[in-house]
Amino acid sequence: MSSPDIAAILEYTKELDRLRKEQEDVLVEINKMHKKLQATPEVVEKPGDSSLSKLKALYTHAKDLSESEVNFSTLLIGQLDTLLPSGPSGQQRRRIEGNDQKRRKMKTDSDISRISPNVRSQLEAWASLKGEQVAARVTPDESEKDEWFVVKVIHFDKETKEFEVLDEEPGDDDEGGGQRKYKLPMSNIIPFPKRNDPSTAQDFPPGRQVLAVYPGTTALYKATVVNNNRKRKTDEYSLEFDDDEEDGSLPQRSVPFHKVVPLPEGHRQ
Secondary structure, three states: OOHHHHHHHHHHHHHHHHHHHHHHHHHHHHHHHHHHHHHOHHHHHOOOOOHHHHHHHHHHHHHHHHHHHHHHHHHHHHHHHHHOOOOOOHHHHHHHHOOHHHHHHOOOOHHHHHOOHHHHHHHHHHHOOOOOEEEEEOOOOOOOOOOEEEEEEEEEEOOOOEEEEEEOOOOOOOOOOOOEEEEEEHHHEEEOOOOOOHHHOOOOOOOOEEEEEOOOOOEEEEEEEEEEOOOOOOOEEEEEEOOOOEOOEOOOEEEEHHHEEEOOOOOOO
């Protein structure tokens, strides 16, 4: 088991732990609202009361957290699946070794058929990203800083669990100045929410740290949510980017929801 594999597993488990703790906090708030409405149901009829809208927001947040937990659980299963021995063991191995004809019929693609339906579904989802833009960490694990860019998926290899991506707009300081290709593991890729489907995006509350595309660039940086405008027609977040100081303060910048993703655990900037 390589250290990058271990790092990815630890990253997913930490994120699952955070999601579950946040789910517990949301559940506590939901129960408080339930008790309030049970004790004084007439409160919802008062002008200006927002109890029902708050309850709806809590349930929506709980739904988003639950979906995120499913996604990270699936990623963790996929990561663990890549580390499990692919060869048969014990009696199964002896049975295959005793039958040369069956052994000759075995194909490498049988590895895909042996995995669980959930993992197979996740692999298909990764493969469906071909042609889509995603957030990608292009720096190696031992780098002092993480560099994330918007890249285009060229291919996903279901056997090696690697993405081949294209940086279509490299920076001016890149050698050659042309487009660059990378081969990256799944742990270095974060899909963006779909531009035409806001329901695919997480609803980040004010104060949450995220990874977002800096306006006018194809680079992603750590930022803090100042205001969530996604309930408006603009579907944008107001963000304050780290190290973006102007005249002694951090300006608030509007970023579309489809260019904002969760901040990876252990992000270095």
